[in-house]
Each structure stands twice: as C-alpha cells, then as structure tokens.
Amino acid sequence: MNRRRFPWLSYLLVATGAVLTVVPFLDMVMTSFKGPGEAGTLPYRFLPRAFDPSNYRAAVDQLDLPLLFRNSVVATALITGSVLLTSSLAGYALAKLRFPGRDFVFRLVLSTMMFPPFLFFVPHFLILVHWPLAGGNDLLGRGGAGLTVSIVALAMPFLVNGFGIFLTRQFMIAIPDEVLEAARIDGAGEFAVWWRIVVPQTKPVVVTLGLLTFVDAWNEYIWALLVSTADPDVMTLPVGIQLLQDHVDPTRTMPVVMAGLVLSVLPVLILFLLLQKHYIRGVMLSGLK
Amino acid sequence: MVNTLAPETTERAPHPTRAAAGALGGRGRARRRQAVVAYLFLAPALLFFAVFLALPLGFALLLSMSRWTGFDLGDIDPVGLDNFTGLFADGSTFLTPILTNTLLFALGTVALALAGSLLVATCIDKLRFQGLWRTLYFLPIVTTVVAVGNVWKYMYEPGGLVNGVLNALGLGSVAFLQDPDTALPAVVVVQAWASVGSAILVLTAGLKSIPGSYYEAAALDGAGPGTVFLRITLPLLRPALLFVCVTQFLTGLQSFALIIVMTKGGPGDATDVAALEMYRQAFSHGDWGTASAAAFVLFTVVLAITLAQLWIFRRKGEDA
Numbered sequence: 309m310n311r312r313r314f315p316w317l318s319y320l321l322v323a324t325g326a327v328l329t330v331v332p333f334l335d336m337v338m339t340s341f342k343g344p345g346e347a348g349t350l351p352y353r354f355l356p357r358a359f360d361p362s363n364y365r366a367a368v369d370q371l372d373l374p375l376l377f378r379n380s381v382v383a384t385a386l387i388t389g390s391v392l393l394t395s396s397l398a399g400y401a402l403a404k405l406r407f408p409g410r411d412f413v414f415r416l417v418l419s420t421m422m423f424p425p426f427l428f429f430v431p432h433f434l435i436l437v438h439w440p441l442a443g444g445n446d447l448l449g450r451g452g453a454g455l456t457v458s459i460v461a462l463a464m465p466f467l468v469n470g471f472g473i474f475l476t477r478q479f480m481i482a483i484p485d486e487v488l489e490a491a492r493i494d495g496a497g498e499f500a501v502w503w504r505i506v507v508p509q510t511k512p513v514v515v516t517l518g519l520l521t522f523v524d525a526w527n528e529y530i531w532a533l534l535v536s537t538a539d540p541d542v543m544t545l546p547v548g549i550q551l552l553q554d555h556v557d558p559t560r561t562m563p564v565v566m567a568g569l570v571l572s573v574l575p576v577l578i579l580f581l582l583l584q585k586h587y588i589r590g591v592m593l594s595g596l597k
Numbered sequence: 598m599v600n601t602l603a604p605e606t607t608e609r610a611p612h613p614t615r616a617a618a619g620a621l622g623g624r625g626r627a628r629r630r631q632a633v634v635a636y637l638f639l640a641p642a643l644l645f646f647a648v649f650l651a652l653p654l655g656f657a658l659l660l661s662m663s664r665w666t667g668f669d670l671g672d673i674d675p676v677g678l679d680n681f682t683g684l685f686a687d688g689s690t691f692l693t694p695i696l697t698n699t700l701l702f703a704l705g706t707v708a709l710a711l712a713g714s715l716l717v718a719t720c721i722d723k724l725r726f727q728g729l730w731r732t733l734y735f736l737p738i739v740t741t742v743v744a745v746g747n748v749w750k751y752m753y754e755p756g757g758l759v760n761g762v763l764n765a766l767g768l769g770s771v772a773f774l775q776d777p778d779t780a781l782p783a784v785v786v787v788q789a790w791a792s793v794g795s796a797i798l799v800l801t802a803g804l805k806s807i808p809g810s811y812y813e814a815a816a817l818d819g820a821g822p823g824t825v826f827l828r829i830t831l832p833l834l835r836p837a838l839l840f841v842c843v844t845q846f847l848t849g850l851q852s853f854a855l856i857i858v859m860t861k862g863g864p865g866d867a868t869d870v871a872a873l874e875m876y877r878q879a880f881s882h883g884d885w886g887t888a889s890a891a892a893f894v895l896f897t898v899v900l901a902i903t904l905a906q907l908w909i910f911r912r913k914g915e916d917a
Contacts, residue, residue, distance in 0.1 A: 318720035325717050326733045329790070333736060335758050336748045348754055352761025398642040407632035413639060420650055424851045424899060426872040427892050430660070430879045431653030438670060448670070468645035498634045527741035529854045534880065546743035550858060553747055562751060569744040580739045584732055587739070591795055592802060 336573075340364070340566035347562040363567040370561075371568050375541075376548040380526060380572075383462035383544060387525040390467040392518055396510065399476030400502050404488060414477070420470035432465045433534055456538035465531060466524075472517050475593060479513040480506060516590040519583055526576050545572040661889035680890035690866060691874065691891065696898070699870040702785055702856075703849030709789035710845050711838070714796035719830065721797070722804050731801070734794040742791075746858030749787045750774060774860055777867035784868055788855055792848065796841045803837025804830070839910045843903055850899050871895040 335354070339347050340363055342356040367373060401407070402414050439454040440447050455461045483506060491501050529546045536543040543551070549568045552561060580587055636643075661681070664674045684691040721730050737745060752758040753773040760770040773783040807830065815825050831838075853873035856862060862869035862877070871891060879888035 315720070315723040318723045321720045322717055322724060322730055325713065325793075326730060329734055329736060329794075331758070332745075332748045332752060332790075333740075335752060336744065339751065348751070348756040350756050351764065352756055352758060354758070354761075394641045394645070397638045401635040401638035405631055405635040405638070406628065407635035410635070413643070416646070417642070420646060423650070423654070424847070424896060426851055426853075426875060427657060427896055428649070428653050429876060430885060430888050430892065431656040432649065433880075434656065434885070435648070435653060450670070465649055468642050468649075470646075473642060498631070498638075502638070523739050527739075529742050530857070530876070533857075537880070546741045550743050550747070565747060566751075569747060573740055573744050576739050576741075577736070580735070581732070584735070588731070588735070588798060591738070591798060 336566050336569055339563055340570050342563045344563075347566075363563040364571070366564045367568040367571065370564060371548050371552055373545075373548075373568065373571065376543060376545045376572075379459060379462065379542055380545045382459055383528075383532070384522055384525040386460065386463035387466045388518055388521045390463070391469045391472045391521045392514055394468045395472035395476040395517060396507060396514070397502070398473045399480050400506055402473070402477045403480035404483070404485070404506070405498070417470050417473050421474070428465065429530065429534065432531075436461050436464060436535075437538075453538060456535055457542075458539075459542045461535045461538075462532055462542055462544065463525075466528070469521065472521065475517055476510065476513055479510055483509055512586075515583065515586045516593070519579070519587045520590040522579065523576055523587070657889045657892060660885050661893050662886070664886050666883065676886065680886045681894070683887060684890055684894060690869075691871075691894075694866055695869050695871055695874050698781060698866075698868060699850060699872075699895070699898075701781060702788070702868075702870055703846050705782065705785035706788045706792065706849040707842060707845045709785065710793050710796050711841060713789065713793045714800050714841065715838075717793070718797045718800035718804060719826070721801060727801075731794075731798065734797050736794070737791040738794045740791075742854040743858055745787065745791050746855050749790075750859045753783055775864055777864050780860055780864060780867045784856055784859055787859065788849065788852070791855070792845060796845065799841050800834065800837050803834045807833045835910065839906070842910075843906050846902060846906065847899060850895070850902065871898075 338354060338356055341359045341361065342363075343358065343360045346353075346357060398417070402410060402417070433456070436455040437453065438450070439445060442455045442458070445451055445454050455464065487505060488501050491505055492498075496504070527546065528544075529550075532544040532547050533550075536547045545568075549565060549572060552568070553565045659673065662675060662677060662679075664676050664679075666672060683689065717734065721727055724730065754760070755770050755772065759773070763770060771779060773779045811829050811833070812825065815829055820828070851872055853870050853876065856868050856870060856873055857876075860868045862873050872895060875888045875891040875895065878884045878891060
C-alpha cells in the first residue's frame, strides 16, 4: 500500500463518513436546546437561537424521568448481574469439570444462539401472563396478569445468555488445571475453587461480557414495550420517551423528546467511551449486532 | 444477537468416557461427586433454557397450528396448517408486500453497509488515529434504537436537517417517511447508518490479517492500486466479508424496532416487514396463531438465506 504519499482521498472519505455519523447526534443535542416553535419549522436552522436548558427540566417533569431511570437501572442491573453469574457458573462446569453429558450440554448452549429473538416475543409474553401463582394467577396460570405486572418481567427473558456461557467457557479453558488441582488437594470444594481461583482470573471476560450485556439491556426496546403495555409502572427509558413522542404534537415537544433522549443515551455513551476497548473486543467476539 | 458464526475454537474437552473408566472405589465416588457438582453449576442455565427456550418453542409450534383467543389455556383450538395457508392465501398481504419489503430492507441494508464499511475500512487502514475514527463510527451501535429512530425521523421532516440541506442546495423538499416510494429506502439508510460501525470493525481486522509481503510483491511486479485491491485485498478479505454479509442479512431480516419507532410500517404497508407483522398480529389483533405461523415462516426464510450465503461463498472459495 502506498504509505509515502499523504492519503488525501482517504482522509476526505473517512472524515466525510465520520461527519455523517456524528451529525445526527449533534442535531439531537442542538434540538434539545431549541425554544418553543423553533424546532421543525422552516427554514431549517442547525443551531438554536439561544441555548435554552428548560427542555431538560420539562423532560424530567413530563416524562417522569426518575421512574423511567429507576426501571431501566433495575432491569439492566438484574440482567447484567444474572448473565455474569450464570455464565461464570455454567462456563466453569463446561470448561473445567468432567461429567457425563458435557459435550451434549455444550452443544445445547451453542444451539441456543441459533434461534432469532422474534420467535420468542409471543410465547415469552404468554408464559409470563400465565405464570402460576403470580399476579393473581392460580396454580394453572389462570385468572390474573401473572408476572407481566412485575418489574422482573423486564429482565426475565434475558437472565441467561448462551453466548455469555460460550464466551466465559472459552476464556476459562486457558486457566491451567494444575492450579485448580492444587487447590482441590488442599481441600477446597468446587465452589471455593470457582469463587477464589477461577472468578478472580476471569476479570477481562467479566468486563467485556458485562459491558455488552449492559448496553444491550439498557437499549432494549421491543420487550420492554410489551411489558409496559401490561403495566405502565415498569416502563423503561426508551419506551417512555417513545410514548411522549407518539402522543403529543411533535413541533412543540420535539425539543423535550430530544432532551430526554440525550439524558437516556448519556450513561451508555460515557461508559462506552471509558471502556471502549473492552466493548469493541466483545463485539469482535460476538459477531455483529 | 445471533451468534452462529462466532469464531469456532477447536479445543476439545477430555473425553467423558475416561471419567467413567475410572469409576471404581474412591476415584469413582469423586468422579460421581464432580458430576453432581457440575450439574449444580449448570442448573440455573439449564432451568432457564427449559422455561425460556424449549417451552416457548413448543408453545409457539402448538400455537402456529391452533386458533386461540389468548385467555384460557384450555381453549386452544387445533386448526392444522390453516394459519400457514392463510398467510399465503389470495388477498393476504404476507407475501407481497410484507415479505418482499423484508427482503428489500435486508438487501438494501447489507448493500449499503457493506459498500460503506469496505470503503471506510480500506481508507482507515492508511490513516493515523485509527482508534479515534473507529470510536466515532461506533457511536450509533451503543445508542438505543429509540434515539436513532427519532433523531432520523425528525431529520427527515420537512423542517429537518436532511431537507434543510436539500433546500440549501436548491432542491425541493421530500416527504421521505410520508411518501410510500421513499419510506422504505429512507429507513434502509438509517439501518445501514446504525450498523456500519461494527462492519468496519470486522473488515479492519480482516485487512490487518493480510500479510504486508503480498503488497510488497505486488508493488515489485508493478501492479496498480486497482489490481492490488481486486486481486489481493478482496479475495483475502473474503472471510470477513462473508461474516459481515451473513450477520447483517440476519439482522436485516429480523429487526423491526427501528421501523416501529420511525414509521410503524406505514405509510399504508410501505415499510411493513415480517417480524413487525408477526408482532402486530399477536399484540394488536390477538391472533396468536397467525403470529406464530408467521414467525416460523420467517425463521425458515432466515435459515435458508443464511445457508445459501454460506454455500455460495464456499463454492467461490473452491473455484479460486
């Protein structure tokens, strides 16, 4: 490749692409500071006339942001915590323990990654509605709303992740058996071996998997939308903002919607910028989104 | 995420029969105990897969061949293949425009994302500050679809940024999302915009794995940049290109969150896609049977297209 000449054309292309990528974000931020009647009117102006922060106050009030944030945080924490824990446990068994049926279980875990999510929206929702002995249901799952009215419903279908188990197992295989054997000879049980020796050594995979899971869970929309229609109290940030956008006059509320979006996108963007190396490695390992 | 293509590893676990062979005395007891412990470690995951994978698949299959109002599990009424034949009956919108839209949406996204990422990845490879560029291109990927969809929807408005640019160039405004002819392409652009970053990432990694000596040899032979790209870069990039192609196509065939946010399938059914139709049949019309049948048809299409892509790329590999 020609590295001696300064690659003008390449710089131009890459910079143009980068501008196209970033401009929608800037437009979002600029719109969030626009005053009443300033957004969506002709002629288009990129910059607001005056940077008016009142949309952010309006977003907190109209959107009930504290509730939406709480639900998003709880659901994301439940999912991330559960995926990390179950992946580590199952990954350890598949990587370091010998037992009949191991190959079969491993293949089963791999095959779970094959099924596309849209196959499950309907049955998952019905299963939660008919969950026995919850939300007014009887033992046969009849009579009430089941688990759909509970905040755990947001997290339930995502608590275990086949890819997470696979990733963790691949990482744990590299841990030398001698170390584990030595601990066992010293009288450590398998649980102690896992917790004291394996878990501390798997920090990199925990960060990568945790970050991937966090971003996915925080941004999840379709399932949260379904659960929120059953119970508005468990509405998450994306669902709440979309609802405001759908039901109110767009020229007036657009700046408020954008302010809400800026606030909801910010936590993930900050986390990504701080830990992007780990995130990018995760995307490389997992395939595309 | 669908990860059927995640990098395979070849490490093999020690064979379990070796454990069974030593099943005598203390060693045998230890082995048995390890098996019990192993399944305890696996229990949460296996339990989850039973309730949220096996049960739903069976349930969906049952529903796809039933009529059900959705209240009493005792009222599930078997109707054979009626739901499937209904999807393909005369007057049904499932084949056209819905399935056609789905394919066009996926195809358009793959074409745009592939072209864009190939262009940017080959250029980035020659530049400094590669990390910075990659970070910028990656921003859409960590952003929720609700933000992406609403910002672009607003940008497509008559008073939005895109029409602002068109007007500044002396062109007339276009009602991108309100015109049935432009709505689908407009949504395709957004989907491609949102996924180009990860494609760049994969292609960049592919480019880095091509040995520099190949380029030096080509330069010695006096090959021009076009020849180098066609004869060296493209063929050696094939695994990465296949990866991007297959995964983007999968995502394109399945995703409908962006469409819900931006157009809800409209105007008319100009942007209605199969997964969205499934969702609406279930949750707007309460027709769980048709929804489940549509889901299985789409699953079959996804599987067939993925296998076809793998087959085509493998055959091309043998020809070369």
